[in-house]
Amino acid sequence: MVRVTGPFLSLDARGTLADTLTGSFWRGINYIRVRVVPHNPQSVAQTAIRQALSDGVSKWRFGAIVGTDKNWWNTYARGLGESGFNRFMRVYLQENYEAGEVVIPQVIPDPQ
Secondary structure (H helix, E strand, C coil): CEECCCCCCCCCCCEEECCCEEEEEECCEEEEEECCCCCCCCCHHHHHHHHHHHHHHHHHHCCCCCHHHHHHHHHHHHCCCCCHHHHHHHHHHHHHCCCCCCCCCCCCCCCC
16 A cells, blocks of 8 residues: 655545545555455355354344353453454354354353
């Protein structure tokens, strides 16, 4: 990424120029980068993993995982350098992606 030190059509370039360059400001530094068009194919596999992620987040936030279970996941994950939510989602996706039935991990697994 190029750091802007002098004027690039202006002293404070923000936005997209001719669908090719994007200027922005991050932590006090102006920069210019090539414009990237997001790719979102919405394939069957992508839709399935997004649904699995959404289901896991809903289970964590809205009741399938109660406070004591959250405490267990947080305690378990503390030594692994991640949050209980992140560890729960890892196990949830491993057990539910490409599986026919939804399984909510209740027992804390061995570290992987």
